[in-house]
Amino acid sequence: MFLRKVRLFIAVILLVNMLNAQENTPPPPEFLQYTHSTWVDSIMKSLTPQERIGQLIWVSAYSNRGSEHRADILKTIEKWNIGGLVFFQGDPLTQVKLMNEYQNAAKVPLMGAIDAEWGLGMRLDNTISFPFQMALGAIEDNTLIYKMGKEVAQQIKRVGLHLNFAPVADVNNNPENPVINYRSFGEDKIKVAEKSIAYMQGMQDGGLITTAKHFPGHGDTSTDSHYDLPQIDHSLERLNNLELYPFKELINAGINGMMVAHLNIPALDPSGQPSTLSKAIITDLLKDQLGFKGLIVTDAMEMKGVTKGNLPGVVDKNAVLAGNDVLELVQDVEKAITEIKKAIDKGLISQKDIDTRVRKILAAKQWVKLNEYQDLPLTNLLEDIHHPQALLLERNLTEASLTVLKNEGDIIPLKRLDTLKIMSVSIGTDTKTTFQKTLDLYSEVAHFTLPTEASLEEVEAIQKVFPHYNLIIVGVHDDSPRPRNTIKFSEPVQSFIQALPFEKTLISYFKNPYSIDKLNNMENAMGLIASYQDSKSAQDLTAQLIFGGIGANGRLPVGIGKKFKAGDGLSIQGGIRFKYTLPEDAGMDSKTLIHGVDSLMNEAINAKATPGGQLLVAKNGKVVLHKAYGLKKYNDTTKVNTEDIYDLASVTKISSALPALMKLHDEGKFDLNNGIGDYLKYFKNSNKDNASFKEILAHQAGFNPYITYWKNTLRKNGSYKWSTIKKDSSAGFPIKITSKMWLHRKYQKKIFKAIKKSPLLEKKEYKYSGLLFMLLPTIIQEITDENFVDYVNQHFYDKLGACTLTYKPYEKFDKKRIVPTEHDFMFRHLPIHGSVHDEGAAMMGGVSANAGLFSNANDLAKLLQMYLNMGSYGGERFIAENTLKEFTKVQFPENNNHRGLGFDKPYLKYRGKNSNTAKDASSDSFGHTGFTGIMVWIDPKEELLYVFLSNRVLPTRENTTLYKLNTRTNIQQVLYDAIQ
Template sequence: MKFFSCFFLLPILFLSVSVNAQRSAQPDFLQYRESAWVDSVMNSLSQEEKIGQLIMVAAYSNRGAKHKQEILELVKEQKIGGLIFFQGDPESQVELMNDYQEASKVPLLGAIDAEWGLGMRLDNTISYPFQMALGAIQDEDLLLELGAEVARQVKRTGLHVNFAPVVDVNNNPENPVINFRSFGEDKENVASKAVAYMQGMQNAGVFTTAKHFPGHGDTGTDSHYALPQINHSIARLDSLELYPFRRIIEAGVGGVMVAHLNIPALDSTGVPSTLSRAIITDLLKEKLQFKGLIVTDAMNMKGVTMGNLPGVVDKDALLAGNDLLEFTEDVPRTIEEVKKAIQQGLITQEDIDQKVRKILAVKQWVGLDRYKPVPKKRIEKDLNSAAAKLLNHRLVEASLTVLKNDKNLLPLQQLETLKIASVSIGAEKKTKFQKSLSLYSKVEHFQLETEADSAAVAELMEELQEYNLVILGVHDQSKFPRNKLNFSSEVVQFISEFSGKENTVISFFKNPYVLNKIENIENAPALIVTYQDSELTESLAAQLIFGGVGANGKLPVSVGKKFRAGEGLEVSGGIRLSYSLPEAVGMNSEILEHGIDSLMQQAIEMKAIPGGQVLVAKDQKVVFYKAYGEHVYHDTIPVEKTDLYDLASVTKIASVMPVLMELYDVDKFQLDETLADHLKKFRRSNKKDIPYRDILAHQGRLQPWIPFWKNTLRKNGSYRWWTIKKDSSARYPIKITDNMYLHRNYPKKIRKAIRKSPLLEEKKYAYSDFFFILAPEVIKNITGEEFAGYLQEHFYEPLGATSLTFNPSEKFPASDIVPTENDFLFRHEAIHGTVHDEGAIMLGGISGHAGLFSNANDLAKLLQMYLNGGEYGRRRYLQEETLKEFTRVQFPENDNRRALGFDKPALKYTGPDSNTAKDASAASFGHTGFTGTMVWMDPEYDLLYIFLANRVSPTRENKRLYQLNTRTQIQQVLYDAVKH
C-alpha cells in the first residue's frame, strides 16, 4: 500500500480545514521521553527489539496452555511491546499477565477495550452503561467518577491502557458498529462527556485513547468486516466528526486510535485511514497538533486487511504515522518489513526510535519502570466493590430519560384508584421489571413473547380490558442494544395500539432508535427510555414509575421525527421507598451484610427460628432486604421476600395506632378521654375514668391478658357445648379452623370479661392487650366503619401495602404464608394462614392486638410513613406533631419507657438484655411481637428496621430467639454499619 499517494491533498487541507489552532495540552506521559529510564531501555534494545516495542498482540485468559505458550514465545523471541486482552476472567488474566511480564525483557504494556468497564471483556466484572446511556446523563461529574473507577479496575487486573473513550458522533441510526457505543449525535455532548470520562481515567493513572479517528459515527458498514466509506465534505468533517477529537486533544488525551475508514475528502486514493499519511501525519499530527501516542485499530479487521498482506499492512501503518500497532497478526514478518522499509529509506531509524520512546514514556507514566507483580487474591471482590456497584446504580439512575409524561402521570398517584397490569414484551417469564413494580402496589403480570401471533395478542387484549392502567415493558433479549426490532408484526401493532390509550406507561429497554420503528409510540401518555436492558435498568425504571427515584436524562440522539436529541422531561422522585445499596446512604455493606447474615444463620442453626425476613431502610432507601431459611424446620419451601408473616403484637402499631392518630388529628379522639366515652357498657366499669394516655402508655392498671380460649374447655378437655361446633351456622359463624366454629356471641363475652376484669393495684408500667382488643369497636363507634375496611381504605391501599392484611388465607395461597405453631392445646392442628393468637382468632382474625400479616416490604411503607412525619407518596396521612406526641416517652417520672402505643428504648440501657440496641437513639420507637417479629424506627438516623420470623414454630416454648438476642443484635449491626 503506497502511503505517499495522498501528498497532493495537503494544500486543500491547509486551505479548507478550519482546524482550531489553539495550543493543545501536551499529554503528561511525554515528559518521560528523554528520562533516564527510557534512555537506559533504549540503549539496551537492538533494532529488532525496538520494532517489537511498537507491536501489541491479542491475548486471552480463556484459551488454555497452548495459547499461553504462543504468547510467551512472542514475548521472549520477538520482544513485543504489549498485549491487549480480550475474553477471560480477571483471576486468570492477572496470573497470565504476571507470567508474561516475568518473561519479558522490557515490561509489557497491557491494554484492554473497556469502553463500558471490564465487563466488556471479562467475566465476573461490572458492565457500566453503554456510552449512549452515559450521553443522557446531565451530571458530568459522574463521568469523571466512572473514569476513575474504571481506571482502578483496569490497574487491578495488571493492565495500563484502556482503548476508550469512543468519541465518534453517531449521526447515523443504522450504524452497525458504533451506535450505542457513542455518547450520541450532538458534538458538544459527545465532546464534553468524552473529555470527562478520559480525564477521570488519566487522572487515576490509566492511559486512554480517543477513538475512532477521524470519526466512525456516520457509517453503514462495520469495519470489522469491510471498509466503510464516508462521503462528506471537508467542511462537514471539520465541523462535526473532528470536533470531539479537537476537544479531547486540547484536554490532554494521551492517545488517539485511528479507524479503518475510506474518506475521499481527506484522501482520494481509497486507502483506509489507518494507512493514510494525509489523515494521520498531516491532519492529526500537524493540523490538530497531536503529540501523543497514535494507535491503530485492530490490524486483523477486514477494513484494513482486505487486499493487504499481514506484516506489510502493519509496516504501512507505521509509515503513515501510527506509533503502536494493535492486534498484529504476523509479528516476525512485521519486524522484517519494517527493517526493509528502514533500509529502503521509507522511514528512518530516528523515526522508529521516536515512536519507541513514546511507548516507553507511556510505560514509565503508568509505573512500569517500577513494575511489581499484581496479586490475584481477592481480585473479584476488589473489582466488584460496593463503591463500584453503587456507581453503576447512580449512572443508570442518572441516565433514565422520560420522553412523555402527559398530565404528570408519573410518578403514579392515588394507588387505591388504580387497577394495574404489566406486560413484559419479549419475555417468557416474569421479569425483574415486573417484580420491581410489585414492590409498590398490586400489579397483575402478563408476558407477550417476541413472535406472538394474532391469537395470543387478541387474548391478551381481552384480559387487559379490566385494568385502568397498563404498564408495558418493551424488552431486549440481545446482549447489545442494536437498532433492531425482532418482534412479530402483531406484537408491534399491540404496542402501537396501546400507545394511543389514555393510561399507558411504556418503559423502553431497547436502543432508542428502535422507537422510530413503532408507529404511534410517540403518543404514549408516559414513555421512559433506559437505553439497554438489564436487571438494574428494569429495577430503576419500575422505581421511577412509582416515584422511588426521579429522572432528568436527555435523549442523546434524535429518533426520526418523533423525538429530537436533547429532549427529556424532569420527573421528581423520592416520594416512596427506593431500592439501593448501603453505601448510597453512608452505610457499610460489608458490615451490614456479614453481620446480619451471620446472626440469621446462627439463629437458624440453633433452631431459634426456621427462617425469616430482614429489611433495612435508611433515608427512605431500602438498602438491605433478604429472606432466610425455610417456612418450617426440615422443610423444602424456602422463605421468599414476598411471603407473609404473622406480625403478632406489631399489629398494635400497624393497625390501631395509625387510625387513632388520624382521628386525633381531626379531634375525634382525645387522649384525656376514656373507654366510657366510646363504649357505653364501660360507663359503669372500673375503667371508666382511666384516660387513653395512661392506657396507651400501658400504665392504665389493666390486666396483661386473659386466656379466653380456656373458657371454651371443660375439665376433660372437650369444648363446652355452647362455644364451639364442628360446622358453621348462623349461630356459629366465626371460623377457628375448618372443623371449629365459634358462637357468634363469644366476642361479646371477651369484651365483657375485659370490662369485668379487676384493675392492678399500682399505676405503673404493665403491658396489656386489653385496650387493643377493644380498639376496633372504639374505632367503629367513632367512624361508623368496620375496622379492617377502614384501615384498607385510609392506609393500606393508598400506601400500596397490598400484603398488609387480616385473614391472609382469604386472599393469598397457603404457599405464600409462613406457618406458625403446631397448636396442641386449642386448635389441635398446625396453624397456617390464620392468626397465631388465640384471642385474635376468636375475634374472627381481626383485632387490634394481633391478627395482621405482611411481608417486610409492605410493612415498611407504613413505617416509613411514620419516619417521614406522616407523609408518603405525596400524601399526608398524619400530622407531624401528632407523630411526635404519640412516639415520645409519656411518663418517664414513673419509670415507664413507653410512648402511646409504641415501645421505646429502655430509659437506661441495661446491657445485652435491653429491649433495643445500645446505639438506638432516645427518639427511636417501634414494637415487638410474640411470634418473633420486631420493627423499629429511628428518626435521628432516618433508619427503619424490620425483622420477621416465626420463632413459635413448632412451639411457643422455643425461647432461643430471646436467649440469643438475635433481633437486637441485628439492630446493633445497623448502627455499626452507619458509624463505620
C-alpha cells in the same frame, strides 16, 4: 506530486479554520516527560533494531482459550519482543495469572491493553459493566462520568492492564450506523466532547493510558469497518466543524492516546487509502495540524476495512509509514517486522524515526509504572472489582441516564395507588423480569409476558384482559446483550405494541432509543421512558422511577425520527416512596451491615432459635437490606423468600388500630382524654371508664396484661362447652377458628364482658396490657360507622400499596406464601398455618387490634416509613406531624414508664444488653415487638427503619432462644455500627 498538493491544500484550509480555535499549542501528554528517562535510555540500549520494531506490535490475547493459545503468546513474546498484548474474552482470575506469566517472560515489560468502553464487563466474565456511552450521553452531571472513568481505570489496572481503547469520541449522526451507534455519547458534538473529556480525565487521573476513537470520526457511516471499508463523503469544512470537533477538544484537554479508524475520506485523502494507512490524515492532519504528540494506535489490523486489498506485513509497514506508533492486532508478526525492516533499508523510514516511536511507547510504560513491575496478587480479586462503591456507581449512572419522554397528566410517579388496578406486560421475554419483580415491591400488579416470537393467539389472550385494568405498564425488552437499532419482534407482537390502549399505558423502553422510530404510535402513550439498555439495573431503577422511589433528569442524546429531538427529556421528582439501593447510597458500610446481620441470623438459625426470618433495613428512605434467611419450618427444604408473609402478633397494635386512632384524632373524632365508655356505651361506668386513652395506650391505666379467653370455652374434661364451639359452621356458629372449630356468634360479647369485669391493679403504674386492643376495632367502627378492616384498608394499606398487610391472609394468598407458627395442642389441636397465632384474636374471627395482622417485611415497612416521615408517604399525608410526635413520645417518665401511646420506646435508664433496644438507639426512637418473634423499630434521629420477622414460636412458644441470644437487638446494633 498530486498527493503533495492535496496535503498542502488540507494544511492551508485547516490552518485557516482552526486559527481561532487553537491559539495555544495543545499540552503534551504527561507521559512524554519520560521519553529520555534513565529507564527508557537503558531499555533502548538493550534492544536490537529488530527488537525495537517489535515494541510497535501488539497482539491479541485471551484468557479463555487454553494452553495452546498460551504457548503461542509466550512464543511470540520471547521471539519478537512485542510491545504489548490486547486482551479479549476470559475471566479476571485467569487474566491476572496469564498476565503475570507473560510479563515474567518478556524482556521489556508488556503494555496490557483492553477494549473496555463500558468497563471490564465488555470483555471479562464476573466483572462490572457500566452503562453504554449512549446512556451516559443522557446524563446531565458529567462528574459521574469522570468517576466512572476513574473506577474503570482502577479495575483495569487490577487485572494487570494499563491502556483502555476508550473513550469513543465519534459523533453518532447516523441512526443506522451499524458499528458506533449506542457506543457514542450522542449526536451533539459539544456534549460528545464534554463527556469524552470527563471519561478520559477520570481514566487518566486513575493512571491509565487512554485512546480517543475512532479518529477522524466514524459516526456517520452505514458500513461496519470490521467487514468493509466505509466511505465518508463530507466536505472538509463539515469534517472540521463536526466530526473532528471532539477529537480536537480531547487533544486540547491532554488526552494521551488516539486510535485511528479504517475509513475512506476523500476530502482528507483522495487516494482511497484507509485512514489508518494515510499519511495525509495521520501525519499531516493529526500530528502536524492538530498538534497531537501522544500515542497513535491503529484500529485492529485484522479488520477487513484495512486488510481488504492489502497483504499481511505490507499493510502493517504502510501503517507505520503513515505515522502510527502502535500496530494493534497484527495478523502476522514475522511478516510485519520483515516489511518494516525492508522499509528502513530502503530509506522509506529512518531508524531514528522508529526509535522515536519506541521511546514514546516506553515512556508510556514508565508512566503506568511498568518500570516498577511486580506480579499482581490473586487474593481478593473479585472483591476488589465488585467493591460496593463501584456497584453503587453503576446504579447511579443508570439512574442518572433514565429519560422520561412523555408524562401526560403527570402519570409518573404514580399516585393514589388505591385507585389503580395495574397490569404489566414484559415484551420480548417469556419469564418474569427484574422490571416486574421491582414493580411488585410497590403495589399489587398482575404480570404477563410476551415472547419475541409470540403468536397471534398469545397476543389476543393478553388483549382480552385489558378492560379489567385501568393502568397498563409495558416493558419493551431487548433480545440482544447490546442494544442494536433493530426490531426483531414477530408481526403479531409489533401489532400488539402499536395497538396498545395508549390512553392508559405507560411504556418503559429497554432497547436502543433509535428503534422507537420503527414502532408506530409509541409516542402516544401516557408515559414513555427511555432506559437505553436491558440491564438488571436499568429494569430495576426504571420500575422505581415509575413509583417515585427515584427521580429522572436524563436528556435524550440523539433524535428519534420526527418523534423526539436530541435534548428532550422531562425532570421528575423522586423520593416519595422507598428507593431500593445499596447501603453506601445511604451512608452505611455494606461489609459491616451484611456480615453482621448474616452472622447473627445464622447463629440464631443454627441454635434453632427460629427456622428462618425476613429482614428489611431502610435509612433516609432507602431500603439497603431486604433479605430472607433460613427455612419456613424445621425439617423442611422450603426456603424463606422476601415475598413470604408472617404473623405480626403484637406489632398489629401499632399497625392497625393505632394509625386509625391517630387519623381520627386529627379529624377531631377521637380524644385521648376520653375513656372507653365515651365510645362504647357498654363500658360506661365500669372500672375501665375512669382511665383515659392516654393512660391506657401508655399501659399506665392499671389494666391486667391479658385474659386467656380460650380457657373459658373448655369443660373440666378438656372438651368444648356446647354453647361456645362446634365442629361445623351454622347461623349460630359462624366464626371460623379452624375448619373444625366454629365459634358462637355472640362470643365476642363474652370477651368484652371478661374485659369489663376484669379487676384493676392496685396502682396506676406501667404494666403492659393488650385488653384495650381487643376493643379497638369495635370502637373505631362506632366512631366511623365503617367496617374496621375496610377502614384501615381504604385509608392506609391500599394507599400505601401494602397488599400483604392484611387480616386473614389465607383468604387472599396461597398458603405456601404464609409462614407457619406454633403447633397448638392446647386450644386448636393442630399446627397453625395461615391463621392468627394469638388465641384471643382467633376468637375475634381473626380480626383484632391486639394481633391478627400479617405482612411481609416490605409492605409493613411502608407503614413504618410513613411514621418515620411523620405522617406522609407516596406524596400523600396520612397523619398530622404533631399527632405522630405526640403518640411517639414518652408519656409518663415520672412513673418510670418508657412507653409512648401504643408505641414502645427505649428504656429510660439503659440500653443494649437486656434492654429492649440497641445501646445506640436514640431516645426519639420507637417501635414494637411481637410474640411470634417480630421486632420493628424506627429512629427519626438517624432516619433508620428496622423490620425483623420470624416464627420463633415454631413448633412451640416455649422456645425462647431468640430472646436469650438477644438476636433482634444485637442486629439492631449492627445497623448503627454500619452507619459511616
